[in-house]
Structures are given as C-alpha cells and as structure tokens.
Amino acid sequence: MTSTPAPNSAENPWPVRTLNKKIADWIHRLGQVWVEGQLTQINRRPGTRTAFLTLRDPAADLSLSLTCDPDLLRRSAVPLTEGARVIVYGRPDFYPGRGTLSLRITDIRPVGIGELLARIERIKALLGAEGLFDVRRKRALPFLPHTVGLISGRGSAAQRDVIAVASARWASVRFRLSEVPVQGPSAVPAIVDHLRLLDDDPEVEVIIIARGGGSVEDLLPFSDETLLRAVAACRTPVVSAIGHEPDNPLLDLVADVRAATPTDAAKRVAPEIAAEVAMIETLRSRSAHALRNWVAREQRVIDGLRARPVLARPQLLVDEQRTVVERLRADLRRNQQHRLTVAHHQLTQLSARLATLGPAQTLARGYAVVQRIDDDAPHAVSSLDQLSPGAQVRIRVADGAARAVVDSLEGSEQ
Structure with missing residues (x-):
C-alpha cells in the first residue's frame, strides 16, 4: 500500500x-x-x-x-x-x-524580407481598421514650440540635423533630448519608455522621432505594433522623421505629421524667423495700404457729400423756399384782392338796385306811405279796410312825415 x-x-x-x-x-x-x-x-x-x-x-x-x-x-x-x-x-x-x-x-x-513585409501589411490592415490612420485624429503642430522632444540615436546624424536646422530657423527653440537605440531588439521598449516620459512632460509641446535611412530590417522597430499604439495614445503631437523619402514605416501613418527627412521635420516644427519677419512686414505693408485706400475712399465720399448744394450752400434751400412762400403769399393776396373787388362791385350793384326798388325812391316820385298808429302795433296801411273814420295815421313823404285823423273814406270808384 x-x-x-x-x-x-x-x-x-x-x-x-x-x-x-x-x-x-x-x-x-x-x-x-x-x-x-x-x-x-x-x-x-x-x-x-x-x-x-x-x-x-x-x-x-x-x-x-x-x-x-x-x-x-x-x-x-x-x-x-x-x-x-x-x-x-x-x-x-x-x-x-x-x-x-x-x-x-x-x-x-x-x-525573409517578404515575410517581414507581409507582417507589416497585416499590422497595417489591423491598425487601419481600428482607425489609427484616420486623418481626423491628426493634431496640428504648435506654431512656436518653446520645447521640442527629440527621440533619436545617441550622437546620430539625424539628431544633429534636427537641432542644427531648427536652431538656425528659430534660435529660441529648446530641445528635450532622449537618446535611444534606433534598431535592434532593445529599440522598441526604449523608444516607448522615452515617448511616454516626453508625453507626460507639460513643457514639451511636440515630439520628433528621428532616424536616418536604412534597410527594411533596420527600420522594423518603427513598424512595430507596440510603438504604433503608444504613438497613437500620445496627447502631444508626434512628428515621424524616419529615413529618407523612399522609406515608409507604419509610424508615418500613425504620427500626426510625416516628415520626409529629419531636416524636413525641423523645418516643419520650427518656423524660419527671416521668413516670418518678412511675412509680418508684408502683412503690415498690405494692411497699411488697405487702410490708406479705405481712408481715401471714405474721404472721397465725404467730399462728394460736402460738394452737394444742400451742404455746400444750405441757405440756398431756405432762399428757394422763401421765394416760393413769397410767391404763394403774393398769389394769395392778389386772389383775395380780386375777390374783394368782385364782391364790392356786386355790393354796389345790389345797393343801386335796392335803392331803386326801395321806398325812398318811390316817395321821391310823389308817393306817400300811410301808417296807422292808433293800434297797439303801428303798421302800414295798404287797404281802406284797414282804416275807419277817426283813425289816427302817420303820413310819410319824401322829406318828412305828418299826423292826421281820417275824416272819411273814399273808394276807388269815387
């Protein structure tokens, strides 16, 4: 057991x-x-x-x-x-x-090279499907970065080119150098570690990953999936400056900006001070010219307004209106005078007719007006029926009047 x-x-x-x-x-x-x-x-x-x-x-x-x-x-x-x-x-x-x-x-x-390229294509298809190459993810580079993170080989030509060109173009630019292996088995871990350190540094405004040209095997670290995902996760804009124009590792597709060479990366990151000053002078000259043209145009408008009669001789409008008013007043006075003259003539004619038809003219021709005055209301006598013997009457003639008492009545037959 x-x-x-x-x-x-x-x-x-x-x-x-x-x-x-x-x-x-x-x-x-x-x-x-x-x-x-x-x-x-x-x-x-x-x-x-x-x-x-x-x-x-x-x-x-x-x-x-x-x-x-x-x-x-x-x-x-x-x-x-x-x-x-x-x-x-x-x-x-x-x-x-x-x-x-x-x-x-x-x-x-x-x-072999064919197998390496096929593996790179598989990684490219995978990351492309995840959207890591989408242009909408690309971030713009800062216009005047004060601190640039540079990941490159120790004492490499790429490092010297970037620093020399950038400093010549913009003297105040500063570099935060990270010297790492850029090929071999230790390249990817070292680059990823330094990339994270630079991305966490608040003073670093843009990161350049630079390396000179090389064979497909030499550039394999820059198509490594771990490095590509680390670059895609960076908050700081990343510039890929790997090799020369024919070299195209996958880092170029993930980075925010792809530079053909390290020298091109320096030109993209650091603006040339002479060109910027010249552009500023050009813009100042154009703005001053535009301002002068605008002032001249507005001055012409003001001069045109001032040359108008209403502003050049404002009293002319008053004089013209005064003339109109005087003419209207004269017309009104003439019309009123004419109407008064016509009315006076009409009144004279009516007065003459009235005088002709009035009792005074009749009395002047020898007629008399008899008024009975013994009644309560004196009234003119137009018929014998209104009189009776003994009635008191007033007889008006052309030059005066007399009082009388009716003695007797005589008809028209008598």
Whole structure:
C-alpha cells in the first residue's frame, strides 16, 4: 500500500531538488513549440557539440536562452548574425541542477524580407481598421514650440540635423533630448519608455522621432505594433522623421505629421524667423495700404457729400423756399384782392338796385306811405279796410312825415 506524501507546509517544506524536479516536469509537458524573435547573441564554443544563442522579443525587454547543435547554424541557407529575425522550433528544457530554462531547438528559419513585409501589411490592415490612420485624429503642430522632444540615436546624424536646422530657423527653440537605440531588439521598449516620459512632460509641446535611412530590417522597430499604439495614445503631437523619402514605416501613418527627412521635420516644427519677419512686414505693408485706400475712399465720399448744394450752400434751400412762400403769399393776396373787388362791385350793384326798388325812391316820385298808429302795433296801411273814420295815421313823404285823423273814406270808384 502506497503512503500519501504529506502536504507542503512550513513544517514539511520541499527541498530544492523536489521543486526543480516538479518545475521540470511541468515544462517538459509543453512539448515542441515555434517561437519568433531576434537573435542578440550567438556563441559557438569550439570543441563542444552545443551552441548557445539568445532570442529577444522585439517589442518587449524579454529574452530566452537557446541551445542547438552547431551544425544547425552552419546548415542555414542564410548566414545568421546578431540582430537577425528568426523563427525557431524546439522543446523547452529546465535544468534542475542550475535551475535554468532554455529552449533546445532543432530547426531555425531566418525571416525573409517578404515575410517581414507581409507582417507589416497585416499590422497595417489591423491598425487601419481600428482607425489609427484616420486623418481626423491628426493634431496640428504648435506654431512656436518653446520645447521640442527629440527621440533619436545617441550622437546620430539625424539628431544633429534636427537641432542644427531648427536652431538656425528659430534660435529660441529648446530641445528635450532622449537618446535611444534606433534598431535592434532593445529599440522598441526604449523608444516607448522615452515617448511616454516626453508625453507626460507639460513643457514639451511636440515630439520628433528621428532616424536616418536604412534597410527594411533596420527600420522594423518603427513598424512595430507596440510603438504604433503608444504613438497613437500620445496627447502631444508626434512628428515621424524616419529615413529618407523612399522609406515608409507604419509610424508615418500613425504620427500626426510625416516628415520626409529629419531636416524636413525641423523645418516643419520650427518656423524660419527671416521668413516670418518678412511675412509680418508684408502683412503690415498690405494692411497699411488697405487702410490708406479705405481712408481715401471714405474721404472721397465725404467730399462728394460736402460738394452737394444742400451742404455746400444750405441757405440756398431756405432762399428757394422763401421765394416760393413769397410767391404763394403774393398769389394769395392778389386772389383775395380780386375777390374783394368782385364782391364790392356786386355790393354796389345790389345797393343801386335796392335803392331803386326801395321806398325812398318811390316817395321821391310823389308817393306817400300811410301808417296807422292808433293800434297797439303801428303798421302800414295798404287797404281802406284797414282804416275807419277817426283813425289816427302817420303820413310819410319824401322829406318828412305828418299826423292826421281820417275824416272819411273814399273808394276807388269815387
């Protein structure tokens, strides 16, 4: 009957050999695997049947030890050198005696240019589908950046070109330098770390990532997905200045501005002071000319208004209206005088007719007017029926009147 081992505890700890054996058992269960990476060290020890290599992840600061038969390296169709991208096939081995892990490989295949370009195209399609290349995400560069972050190789020509050209164009520009490896397995982690530091710096207003030209393998870090996503996540505008005009890593598509060369990046970031001063002078001259033209135009309008009679001789309008008023007054006076003359003539004619038809003229011809005055209301007598003997009457003639008493009445027959 087999006894059950006591559980691991502080009272029953495992010895190192037991732990290493258990780790080795778990790792050996993984079996054969394919792994991709970049060779950073190749050590062929003379007189031994084992070659030691180091395989590094191109996007992270991680590495793995490899072991293989030296003949495997010699049989490679392409010479293997440090920095080469490879795909290896092997089984993980854990050595309990040293507590180390390595990958015993039986096949190694260099990654060709075609495979690298195909991988870049796959990354391009993936990021393009996510919208990381959309022009609406691009941010405008500041007009006069006081501090520019520059990520480049230590003492590289790209670094010197950017600083020299930018300083010559705008002397007050300052640079925050970040010197990193720009190729090889450590390039991407270093660039990403420094990119984040510059993006977090509130004084840095724009970041330039610069490198000279190179082969497709040399420029691979600038098409790495980790770096591209880090650039897309930056809050600070990023300028890609990688290589020369034919070089087109994917960083050019993700960055806010793509510069053909490091010199072109410096020109885009730092405006040329002479050109800006000349532009200012041109704008000042144009604005002054436009202002003078506007003043002259308005002066002509004012002169035209002042030359009008109503403003040149304002009393002329009053004089003209006074003449009209005087003419109307004369017409009115003449019309009234005419109407008065006509009315006077009519009155004279009516007066003459009235005088002719009136009693005075009749009395002057020898007639008399008899009025009975003994009644309550004196009245003229026009018939004998209105008289009676003894009635008192007043007889009016042309030159006076007399009172009389009716003695008797005589009809017209008598």
